[in-house]
Amino acid sequence: MARHDTHPEVSRPPQPRPAAPIDRKRYLRVSWFFGRAFAHLLWHDVVLRLPLLSLLRRDPLARWRALARRFRLLAARMGGVLIKLGQYLSTRVDVFPLEVTRELAGLQDEVPPAPFEAIRRQxxxxxxxxxxxxxAELEPTALGAASLAQAHAxxxxxxxxxxxxxxxxxxxVLVETDLRAIGLxxxxxxxxxxxRRRVDLDRLVEEFAATTRRELDMRAEGEHAARFAADFAGDPQVLIPRIFRRASGRKTLAQERVDYLKVDDLEALERAGVDRRAVARVLYATYMRQIFVHHFVHADPHPGNLFVRPLRGAGDPPGFAVRPGEPVPPGTARxxxxxxxxxxxxxxxxxxxxSALRSYLIGIxxxxxGAVVRAYAEAGILLPGADxxxxxxxxxxxxxxxWGMDIGRLGDVVRQEAASLWRELGQLLLDTPVQLQVDLVFTNRALELLIGLVTRLDERFNLWTETLPFARRLAEEQAEGWLGRAASQARALGDLPADAAQVLNQARRGRLSVRTALAPDARRQLVRLERAIDRAAANLLLAALLLAGAVLYDGSPILGSALMLAALAGGLWRLLRAVVG
Known part of the structure; x- marks a missing residue:
């Protein structure tokens, strides 16, 4: 493992600094887009659900696709945080329709580099x-440029x-502008x-903003790299570049050059004699360790942030070594x-x-x-009242x-059966009270990017097969911990006779009470039925008022107008209740 001259400590948050000014013109432009999108959703998904107006609704998938396309064009044109937001939304196939995620998937974090003289001055x-x-040398031509930074040899x-x-x-300035518009x-x-009931939006904004601002502190990034190097110090298949602290600052990070083969360049990997399926397995295993052992996750595993360094193979001469940035000679079994x-x-x-994450993986x-569902509840994802x-x-x-399907087959089946799966489980998912854990947002993002990458490396990659050994190890470690708690549980069992005697004593005195309640599913169905009846009655009343007002308007304009206004007021009141509650 390469030596680091940074201290492998837990990343400290960036030091407080004065709030950067914002670009007012950019802020208004981005806010205008979000405002139009908000009005679009309010009109089509709330107002046009009212009686009689529902006939005016258009195909929702076409509308969502058009909205995603407009955001993609805006983000590509303006860059900044909008690109990262679009990339994140493109991975949320659990939240957005496939048409939306596909539209955003092509959003690449590649922009023209800033002029070299400005970079040099900075x-x-x-x-x-x-x-x-x-x-001694600093190349004027950038190796690559993204929305927040660029790299030079x-x-x-x-x-x-x-x-x-x-x-x-x-x-x-761009970041603070975009964050303020996103916050709005x-x-x-x-x-x-x-x-509002399913996600702590204030926490979500804080987490997204804090993570984005950390990306603007190169010192924090250097500390993150040092921690990863310490986490994987004993793994010969993982390389973390050295950080040159003396040539780094808050806006500048100098590190070891490691641009070998891009992880998604399948032809180059094959030509170099590297088994891409083995790369997929190693990559997946590193993320299992990051999440369940080290609890510290590289949250941006897109192909630009991962390289493969070929090592000496059986047919290579002694002293063989690949230099970063140079062509790799053909080889076999490297x-x-x-x-x-x-x-x-x-x-x-x-x-x-x-603990909940470990229980979840063991359950898988x-x-x-049952173990998986209990892990969801332990993590706070399932709220009280969930069935x-x-x-x-x-x-x-x-x-x-x-169970057991490889990732290629799994994706095909899910796409083919998406409609039937939604019919079977959609209402349950909508009715289940859940709360998104903001602390896991970027871990989820990393996993979604990871699955896409391992699928590209190996279309027959089997998540079940690769996860099972790791789950077994966690279960064995958990069992060892249980042995230490067995004695205390045995002591608790010894108290059962006394507890039973207390219950019988309460029963003899007539003080024992039993509470009963509807099963959660039955209660939910009853509440749903009551709400449906209320909605039907309200819709019928509003329609009757509207129709009566239209009929009476010619003979009695005042009475007809009053009835139609009453129908309109009732509709607006129902709209307000639907939006707020």
């Missing part, structure tokens, strides 16, 4: 010395090859009770190292969720639907249908 301002006192004063990552000049849109979303770069976006899994490994038994039955049906 490096000198950041490091407080001329570039020549830090680097360099050579340190001692001749060591390096890559220098530099924030785009003025990016703080989130505040609008809080009007909807359905959304070993490899998986290389991670760009540690700006990371996710730390809090202590309160770690054992094909135990755990019905969810368990639904999950068992999914296990029966999909």
């Amino acid at each position: 490096i000198e301002d950041d490091l407080e010395r001329p570039v020549e006192e830090v680097f 360099a050579r340190l004063l001692d001749g060591e090859p390096a890559v220098v990552k530099v924030l785009r000049p003025g990016i703080e 849109a989130i505040r609008w979303l809080k009007v909807w009770g359905f959304v 070993r490899f190292q998986l290389v991670f770069v760009d540690f700006g976006m990371v996710a730390a899994i809090p202590e309160r969720l770690r 490994g054992k094909r135990d639907a 755990l038994a019905q969810l368990e039955e639904a999950l068992e049906r999914l296990f029966d249908r999909f």
Whole structure:
């Protein structure tokens, strides 16, 4: 493992700094887009659900696709945080229709580089010395440029090859502008009770903003890289680039050059003699360790942030080594190292969720639907009132249908059966009280990107097969912990006779009471029936008032207008209740 000259400590949050000013013109433009989108959803998905108006509704999938296309064009044109937001939304196939995620999937974080002179000035301002006192060479042409930063090849004063990552000049203003506009849109979303009950929107905005701002602090990224290097110090198949602290600052990060083969360049991997299916397995295993062992996750595993370093194979001469940035000679059966770069976006899994995540994985490994549902409840994803038994039955049906399928077959079946799956489970998902755990948002993002990447590397990748060994290890570790608690549980069993005697004594005295209640599913169905009856009665009354007003208007304009106004007022009142609650 390469040596790091940074201290492998837990990342500290960036030091407070004065709030950056915002670009008013950009803010108004982005806010205008979100405002139009909000009005669009309000009109089509709330107003046009009212009696008689529902006939005017258009195909919802076509509307969602058009809205996603407009956002993609806006993000591609304006860059900044909008690109990252679009990339994140493109992975949320559990929230948005497939037409939306497909439209956003093509949004690439690639923009023209900033002028080199501006980059050079920023490096000198950041490091407080001329570039020549830090680097022997600094290439003017960027290796790559993204929405927040760009990278340049360099050579340190001692001749060591390096890559220098530099924030785009003025990016703080763009980020603060976009975050403020996104925050405004989130505040609008809080009007909807359905959304408000399922996600802590204030926490979500805070987490998204904090993670994005951390990406603007290169010192924090260096510390993240050091922690990953410590986490994988004993793994010969993982390489984390060294960070050159003396050539780094808050806006500048100098690191070891590691641009070997791109992880998704399948032809190059094959030509180099690297088994891409083995790469997929190693990549997946590293994420199992990040989530369930280290609890510290690289949250941005897109192909630009992962490389493969071919190592000496059986047919290579002694001393064979591949240099970064240079062509790899053809070979066969070469070993490899998986290389991670760009540690700006990371996710730390809090202590309160770690046990639930381990229980979830063990439940998956054992094909135990009840254990998985209980893990959801332990994590706080399922709120009180959720019908755990019905969810368990639904999950068992999914296990029966999909267990053991490789990822390619699984995707085909889900696409083919999406409509029937929604008919079977959609109402249950809508009725189940859930709360998105904001602490897992970026971990979920990493997993969704990971699944897409391993599928590209190996279309027959089997999640079940690769997950089971890890789940078994966690179960064994958990069993060892249970042995230590067995004695205390045995002592608790000894108290049962006394507890039973107390219950019998209360019964003899006539003080024993039994509480009964409807089963959760029956109660939910009864409430649903009552609401349906209320809605039908209200719709009938409003329609009757509207019709009566139209009939009487010619003979008695005042009475007819009054009846139609009453119908309109009633409709607006129902609309307000639907939006808020």
